[in-house]
Amino acid sequence: MFLWFHKLGSPPHFYRIAGKWIPWLNWMFLVLLVAGLYGGLVLAPPDYQQGESYRIIFVHVPAAWMSLFIYVAMAVCGAIIIIWRMKLAEIVLISSAPIGASFTFLALVTGSLWGKPMWGTYWVWDARLTSELILLFLYLGVIGLHNAIDDKRTAARAVAILALVGVVNIPIIHYSVEWWHSLHQGATVTKFDKPSIHWSMLLPLLLMALAFQVYYVLALFHRCRAEILRRERNSKWIEEL
Amino acid sequence: MADFFQMGGYAMFVWPSYGLVALGLWLNWYLPRKQHETELRQLRRRVKAEKK
Numbered sequence: 001m002f003l004w005f006h007k008l009g010s011p012p013h014f015y016r017i018a019g020k021w022i023p024w025l026n027w028m029f030l031v032l033l034v035a036g037l038y039g040g041l042v043l044a045p046p047d048y049q050q051g052e053s054y055r056i057i058f059v060h061v062p063a064a065w066m067s068l069f070i071y072v073a074m075a076v077c078g079a080i081i082i083i084w085r086m087k088l089a090e091i092v093l094i095s096s097a098p099i100g101a102s103f104t105f106l107a108l109v110t111g112s113l114w115g116k117p118m119w120g121t122y123w124v125w126d127a128r129l130t131s132e133l134i135l136l137f138l139y140l141g142v143i144g145l146h147n148a149i150d151d152k153r154t155a156a157r158a159v160a161i162l163a164l165v166g167v168v169n170i171p172i173i174h175y176s177v178e179w180w181h182s183l184h185q186g187a188t189v190t191k192f193d194k195p196s197i198h199w200s201m202l203l204p205l206l207l208m209a210l211a212f213q214v215y216y217v218l219a220l221f222h223r224c225r226a227e228i229l230r231r232e233r234n235s236k237w238i239e240e241l
Numbered sequence: 242m243a244d245f246f247q248m249g250g251y252a253m254f255v256w257p258s259y260g261l262v263a264l265g266l267w268l269n270w271y272l273p274r275k276q277h278e279t280e281l282r283q284l285r286r287r288v289k290a291e292k293k
Binding site for chain 2: 041042046051052053055056059060063098099102103105106109110113114116117215218219222223225226229230233238239
């Protein structure tokens with residue numbers, strides 16, 4: 001088990017494994033995406049209050065979930081970097097940042113496009129929206145800090161600390177709708193009693209969330225492969241490619 | 242079909258949302274692939290130059 005972990009942690013090995021997985025991930029993502037879109041845009045009925053506008057939920061909520069998930073994944077990498085100085089964790093952390101930033105941006109923009117017809121405004125300085133905006137700045141901070149330090153190993157440690165400190169924002173975002181009076185609606189799916197959403201809407205939502213999850217791994221693998229090549233330019237194994 | 246695209250009058254909010262998400266996903270897929278290819282091309286060129 002430990003040997004396997006050690007082997008997976010080596011960049012050349014990961015590079016090859018990721019290359020093998022990519023075609024499978026492509027298919028998984030496409031199937032989930034088509035099923036989710038069909039369920040969400042065609043099969044699901046309109047909402048009794050919001051009409052057709054609620055269909056933004058099928059991209060907004062998965063994007064927002066991913067923005068949180070990817071940040072937590074980065075913080076986990078951060079811990080691994082600080083404790084074990086594992087090279088692969090450095091690569092995964094920094095490769096995740098642009099993907100996470102994109103999802104955060106998309107969650108904000110789609111939320112704003114949903115807010116205009118429903119709340120009558122694109123933006124309010126509300127707890128949920130503001131904390132999500134801070135998350136975007138954290139992602140940008142990670143990317144900026146990493147670019148500012150030339151030595152990649154030092155940069156990775158600095159970024160690891162930032163990722164770990166920033167993780168306090170994640171529960172704040174999640175509970176912001178309960179702790180403060182917010183315009184944003186409360187959780188409908190991730191709560192302990194039954195989700196307050198009909199299965200005909202819940203199922204496509206979960207399919208889209210799963211599709212985005214697979215997409216993250218796919219995009220991450222692409223980014224990691226490019227990053228590994230850049231870093232290992234001078235190593236022996238690369239000449240075989 | 243026209244009803245579908247009108248989204249009950251919310252077309253100007255629903256479709257840009259989907260469009261932007263599609264663009265965001267595409268960019269995060271396309272750019273690293275391109276970078277990977279550039280990197281590979283450079284490596285191959287260098288290996289070739291060293292062999293000469």
